Amino acid sequence: MTLLDVRDLHVTYGTGAAAVPAVRGVDLTLAAGQKLGLAGESGCGKSTLALALLRLLPRPARVRGEILLDGEDVLTMSWGRLRAVRWAGASIVFQGAMHSLNAVHRVRDQIAEPILLHRLETSQAAARRRAEGLLEQVGLPAARGGAYPHELSGGQRQRVMIAMALACDPRLVVADEPTTALDVMIQAQILRLIERLVAEHGIGLLMISHDLAVLSDTCDRLAVMYAGRIVEEGPAQRVFTAAEHPYSGALAAAFPTVGRAADRRAPQGLPGDPPDPARLPGGCTFHPRCPVALETCAADEPRLREAGPGRRAACVHVDSVKEAR
Amino acid sequence: MSGESAEKPGTTSKGAKDAKPRTPAGGRAEPGADGGALAGPLLDADGLRVVFPGRHGAPAARAVDGVNLSIGAGEIVALVGESGCGKTTLARALLGLVRPTAGAVSFRGAPLSYGSRALRAYRRRVQLVLQDPSGSLNPRHTVYDAVAEGLRIHGSPGDERAAVASALSRAGLRPPERFFLRYPHELSGGQRQRVVIAGALVLDPQLIVADEPVASLDASVRGEILALLLRLRDQLGLSALVVTHDLGLAWNIADRVAVMYLGRIVEAGPVEQVLTAPRHPYTKALLSVLPESGTEPVVLTGEPPDPARIPGGCRFHARCQHLASGAAASAGVAAACRGTDLPVLPGTGTGVACHLTASRAATPAT
Ligand SMILES: Nc1ncnc2c1ncn2[C@@H]1O[C@H](COP(=O)(O)OP(=O)(O)OP(=O)(O)O)[C@@H](O)[C@H]1O
Ligand SMILES: Nc1ncnc2c1ncn2[C@@H]1O[C@H](COP(=O)(O)OP(=O)(O)OP(=O)(O)O)[C@@H](O)[C@H]1O
Ligand code: SF4
Ligand code: SF4
Ligand SMILES: [Mg+2]
Ligand SMILES: [Mg+2]
Numbered sequence: 302m303t304l305l306d307v308r309d310l311h312v313t314y315g316t317g318a319a320a321v322p323a324v325r326g327v328d329l330t331l332a333a334g335q336k337l338g339l340a341g342e343s344g345c346g347k348s349t350l351a352l353a354l355l356r357l358l359p360r361p362a363r364v365r366g367e368i369l370l371d372g373e374d375v376l377t378m379s380w381g382r383l384r385a386v387r388w389a390g391a392s393i394v395f396q397g398a399m400h401s402l403n404a405v406h407r408v409r410d411q412i413a414e415p416i417l418l419h420r421l422e423t424s425q426a427a428a429r430r431r432a433e434g435l436l437e438q439v440g441l442p443a444a445r446g447g448a449y450p451h452e453l454s455g456g457q458r459q460r461v462m463i464a465m466a467l468a469c470d471p472r473l474v475v476a477d478e479p480t481t482a483l484d485v486m487i488q489a490q491i492l493r494l495i496e497r498l499v500a501e502h503g504i505g506l507l508m509i510s511h512d513l514a515v516l517s518d519t520c521d522r523l524a525v526m527y528a529g530r531i532v533e534e535g536p537a538q539r540v541f542t543a544a545e546h547p548y549s550g551a552l553a554a555a556f557p558t559v560g561r562a563a564d565r566r567a568p569q570g571l572p573g574d575p576p577d578p579a580r581l582p583g584g585c586t587f588h589p590r591c592p593v594a595l596e597t598c599a600a601d602e603p604r605l606r607e608a609g610p611g612r613r614a615a616c617v618h619v620d621s622v623k624e625a626r
Numbered sequence: 627m628s629g630e631s632a633e634k635p636g637t638t639s640k641g642a643k644d645a646k647p648r649t650p651a652g653g654r655a656e657p658g659a660d661g662g663a664l665a666g667p668l669l670d671a672d673g674l675r676v677v678f679p680g681r682h683g684a685p686a687a688r689a690v691d692g693v694n695l696s697i698g699a700g701e702i703v704a705l706v707g708e709s710g711c712g713k714t715t716l717a718r719a720l721l722g723l724v725r726p727t728a729g730a731v732s733f734r735g736a737p738l739s740y741g742s743r744a745l746r747a748y749r750r751r752v753q754l755v756l757q758d759p760s761g762s763l764n765p766r767h768t769v770y771d772a773v774a775e776g777l778r779i780h781g782s783p784g785d786e787r788a789a790v791a792s793a794l795s796r797a798g799l800r801p802p803e804r805f806f807l808r809y810p811h812e813l814s815g816g817q818r819q820r821v822v823i824a825g826a827l828v829l830d831p832q833l834i835v836a837d838e839p840v841a842s843l844d845a846s847v848r849g850e851i852l853a854l855l856l857r858l859r860d861q862l863g864l865s866a867l868v869v870t871h872d873l874g875l876a877w878n879i880a881d882r883v884a885v886m887y888l889g890r891i892v893e894a895g896p897v898e899q900v901l902t903a904p905r906h907p908y909t910k911a912l913l914s915v916l917p918e919s920g921t922e923p924v925v926l927t928g929e930p931p932d933p934a935r936i937p938g939g940c941r942f943h944a945r946c947q948h949l950a951s952g953a954a955a956s957a958g959v960a961a962a963c964r965g966t967d968l969p970v971l972p973g974t975g976t977g978v979a980c981h982l983t984a985s986r987a988a989t990p991a992t
Contacts, residue, residue, distance in 0.1 A: 342844040343815065454930075455709075482841075484709035485871050489915035489925045511844055518917035555845035557874040558918045560902050566856065568878040570849030574814040 302372050304505040305331040305354070305391075305473055310366035312349050312358065321579045323349040325529035326366075328605075333472060336499060336506040338516030338537055340552065341526035342575040347509045348396055350526075351475045354507075355387055370473065388415045391473035392466040396481075396509075399458035402450040408461045409433060409446030415468045435464040439494055456487035460494070467498065474499070477509045492519050513549075514556040517541035525549040528576050528586040531605060535612030545614035548587050585616070593618060666735050667696035668865050669720060669752065669833055670973060673729035676715050680934060687933040689715040690726075691889030694973035697833065700863045702855070704876035704897070706912070707886035710930040713869045716886070717835050720867065721754050750780055753826035755836040762822050763810045769794070770806040773824045780829060789828055796862075797824035798854050816847035823854065833865040834858075840875065852879050873912060877901055885909045888931050888941045895976035905978045907948045939964045940981060948982055957985050 312324040323346045331337045339347055352358045354368055356375055368375040370390055378386065395401070403411055412432035413425070422428040433443035439460040450458055459479065466474055479495065480488040496519060499506045510516050516523055516537065523537040525548065533546040544550035551571040557564040573590035576582055582589055588598040595617060608614040676690040689712045697703050705713050718724040720731055722738050722745050731738045738748060753776075756762045763772055773790045782789070794802035797820040810818055819839065826834055836855070840848040856879050858864040868880060876883045876897055883901065884894040885908065893906035904910045911924040926945045931937075943949055943963045954960045959981040971977035978984075 342846060484930065485873070485912060485915060486708050486926050486930075489923060490927070493923075493925055513845065514917045552846060555849045557878045559873050559877045559913065559916055560918070564874075564877060565898070566879065568849040568852035568856065570851075570853055571846035572850065574816065574847075575844075 303330045303369075304333045304335075304371060305329065305507070306367075306369040306372075307354070308367040308369070310350065310353060310368065311364070312346070312353050313363045314349075315361060316363075319579070322581070323362075323529055323578055324353065327526075327529075327531055329524065329531070331473070331505045331507060333505050334499070334503045335522065336496075336508060336520040338520035338523040339507060339509045339526060340511060340513045340516050340523060342511060342552075344575055344578065345526045346529040346578070347511075347526060348477055351393060351477050351507070351509055354475060355391055355393055356383060357393070385419070388469040389419055389471060391475065392469065392471040393475040394462050394466045394477060394479050396477040398462050399455060402458060402461065404450055407447050407449060408453070408458075409436070412436070412446075412461065412465045412468055415465070419469050421469055432464070432468070435467055436461070438467070438498065439464045440490070454487075456483055456491065459483065459487075459491055463491070463494065463498070467502070470502070471504065473505045473507070475507045475509070478511070479508065480515065481510065481512070488515070495519070512556075513541055513552050525552065528581055529578060530586070530615065531613075532587070532616070533608075533612075533614040534605070535608070535614075539612065545608040545612060545619055546616045547591050547593050547618070549614075551590075551592075664699050664734060667974070668699045668701075668734060669697045669867075670732045670735075671695045671716070671720060671729065672732070672973070673970065674716065674719055674726050674731065675728040676712075676719050676724055677727040685934045688889050688936055689933050690719060691933070691936065692970045693729075693886075693889075693891055694970055695720075695884060695891065695894075696973035697865050697867055698974075699832070700859060700865055701882065702859055702866045702868065702880045704880035704883045705867060705869045705886060706871060706873060706876055706883060708871060708912075708930050710933070711886045712889045712933065713871075713886055714837055717754075717837055717867065717869050721752060721835055722748055723754075746780065750829045751831050752833045752835065753829060753831040755823055755826050755834055755839055763818060765810050767809075768806065769799075769808050769810075769813070769821050772810075772821055773828050776825055776829050782829070790824075793824040793828035794821075796827050796858065797821070798850070799824065814847070815843050816850060819843060819847075819851055820854070823851070827858070831864070833867070835867045835869070837869045839868065839870075841870070841872070848875075849878075855879055873901060873916060885912070888936055889933055890941060890979065891971050891977075892942065892979045893977065894971055899976065905983045906942075906980050907946050907982070908942050911947060939966055940968055940979075942980075954982050957982055959985050 307327060307329040310324055310327045314321040314323055327350060341347055353364055358364065364376060370386065402408065409429055409432045412435055413428035416422050416428040416431055422431055433446050436446050437443055441457060441460050476495065480491050483491060508516060508520055520537045523540040524531045524534040527548050533540060533544060533549045540549055541553050544553055554569040555571060571590060576586055584599040585602050588594045591598065598617060603615045603617050605613045605615045606619055608619045671693055674690055674693045678687040678689055680686045693716055707713055715724065719726050722740065725740055733748060770790055773793055774786055777786055777789055791802040794805055799805045799817065799820050840851050843851065852875065855866055859866065880897050883897050884891045885906065887908050893900055893909045900909060901913065904913055911926050913919055914921050914924045924947045937944055940963045948954050949960060949963050954963050962981040968979040971979055
């Protein structure tokens with residue numbers, strides 16, 4: 302059984318004329334020990350999807366579809382069961398969370414809290430010891446556990462967040478922009494750390510970032526989202542270097558490769574802005590920005606289809622490309 | 627941001643200017659945007675130091691600790707380095723926003739004077755562009771007001787409306803009238819950053835100092851903003867100092883790159899040279915962690931070092947992979963790495979501050 306199996310997931314914020322369809326029919330699978338990257342421009346629905354996985358969305362959001370975690374539907378489980386699943390079944394490193402650590406508690410105690418809550422340890426002292434062990438796993442000396450968040454650097458706080466996500470030995474970890482806003486060298490440290498922990502614990506990792514280059518370097522598979530849908534999915538390196546969908550291609554081209562002559566003094570952008578989810582264009586949502594759009598693209602929205610071994614893409618050109626081969 | 631006088635970083639031990647022979651115009655000599663021919667660099671930092679006094683008896687932080695840096699007319703220079711190495715402090719000193727503890731900044735050959743009138747005139751010609759989100763645009767000001775603000779502060783004569791429209795179009799917001807009455811929340815991230823750039827362009831500056839101008843933008847939008855900076859250089863001869871920790875950005879637009887480590891520039895030179903054949907171990911490490919690097923990543927451990935405790939000898943020695951691996955010892959420079967300070971690099975041309983690189987250059991490879 303796959304660890305995570307998401308089927309036709311929809312999330313809509315608000316109602317009526319103000320409805321914002323942020324996620325519009327997403328299918329995803331993730332096996333234990335696998336690393337799946339989720340990329341896309343700001344506002345395409347990445348965090349909404351992540352929060353939906355653990356039923357952490359704010360009240361007015363409406364969710365439809367299935368989220369099977371080890372075969373059990375997160376969307377229909379009881380609150381009691383959900384509480385057990387959060388942390389121990391699946392945990393999340395929130396976007397920007399390193400700024401939201403509780404300022405008045407020592408970081409060690411913040412890590413110990415879910416450990417006590419889930420009765421993995423029953424005494425304060427044992428939970429603290431376990432928290433210190435986790436800190437060491439993420440490369441912070443146990444003694445730093447006594448620090449308050451403001452006494453730590455951004456990279457150190459992000460390590461604390463990762464230690465906290467691991468506190469209850471989850472099977473699935475969702476990391477939402479875990480290295481955004483960190484310096485290159487610290488980013489490299491954190492990514493190496495995540496890779497090591499995932500391998501050591503056999504965790505399934507869903508890593509979200511707008512940085513396609515980072516994801517393709519870290520993950521096994523890569524899914525690219527646009528306007529609430531996955532428009533391409535496949536082996537990470539292949540999607541990054543030889544995209545099937547024009548949007549993933551444009552996104553990949555926007556990451557310059559140092560040393561590559563074609564990128565020298567030639568920054569690549571993608572004209573236009575991501576669409577407003579409250580006012581999506583008809584047909585293929587990418588058509589107003591697509592350099593290879595056909596006339597039919599304004600009317601028909603292509604579904605994800607097979608685009609080579611282990612790959613899917615949602616573009617009219619995909620079939621013609623395959624026929625040409 | 628547009629404070630009129632330079633803030634002093636405490637200990638203003640002025641005049642302790644580093645004795646450095648002035649290399650006459652190693653940089654590009656191009657006509658300045660004013661029409662007058664410019665023999666030397668447009669902007670030049672000479673032996674610059676900025677020291678922040680420590681609080682409660684803590685040691686002072688030498689955020690900028692001896693920097694020479696020249697920017698020629700029409701040149702784009704990237705200043706790269708990890709968080710906390712002093713990039714923003716150096717940029718602020720170049721803008722006259724912080725008064726150097728030692729050394730001098732000169733513009734078109736004349737040293738900055740820190741009187742409020744002189745500074746105001748200077749900041750028309752050298753404009754700061756910050757990354758957008760946290761507060762460089764007032765949410766209650768329209769695009770028109772945001773762009774016109776600079777003109778009003780500087781009491782510029784002439785047709786304000788025309789100047790604003792022209793700046794917006796140069797920043798790629800066309801037709802400009804369509805944007806006049808919009809508020810920041812009605813714009814996309816890329817459009818907001820263009821408004822910030824238009825606000826700088828409206829005063830017809832000769833140099834833009836951009837501190838992480840695209841760090842908060844999506845890659846797709848980022849490319850568009852960088853292309854804009856390149857176009858402004860090509861069409862208006864606008865020079866730029868781009869502060870970033872993104873080496874890809876430097877590859878995308880810069881002519882020259884200066885790599886900063888703990889308050890000093892440790893390697894500088896043409897982009898092609900520094901980024902494809904780095905010579906300083908720190909530059910090598912930075913490049914090695916890029917996803918595209920073919921080499922084994924050298925992930926430096928630990929946090930960025932502390933400018934209040936700069937080690938003696940080579941300031942990178944505690945983290946240097948070549949010293950740790952014994953390569954420096956085999957070359958006979960390990961003691962120098964730990965004990966002998968390195969000279970400040972010249973502000974133009976090529977340079978590397980490393981004992982090992984120097985010893986290899988001295989002894990031809992066998
Ligand atoms: N609570 C909410 N109420 C209404 N709309 C929301 C809410 N949260 C998010 N949205 C909208 O849903 C869309 C998707 O947002 P989401 O945060 O999932 O994007 P994202 O891909 O994570 O973007 P980023 O890269 O900026 O983090 C956006 O248009 C956003 O404005
Ligand atoms: N006003 C100040 N008082 C004391 N120390 C300061 C002050 N401003 C900066 N520093 C210190 O000087 C050093 C350099 O800071 P600076 O902001 O210039 O770094 P940076 O290279 O721009 O970093 P980043 O990439 O994170 O923006 C840091 O160690 C910082 O803590
Ligand atoms: S379906 Fe049409 S508009 Fe959409 S990505 Fe493909 S070619 Fe472009
Ligand atoms: S001088 Fe020595 S310690 Fe410093 S970078 Fe060069 S080899 Fe490394
Ligand atoms: Mg998000
Ligand atoms: Mg800075």
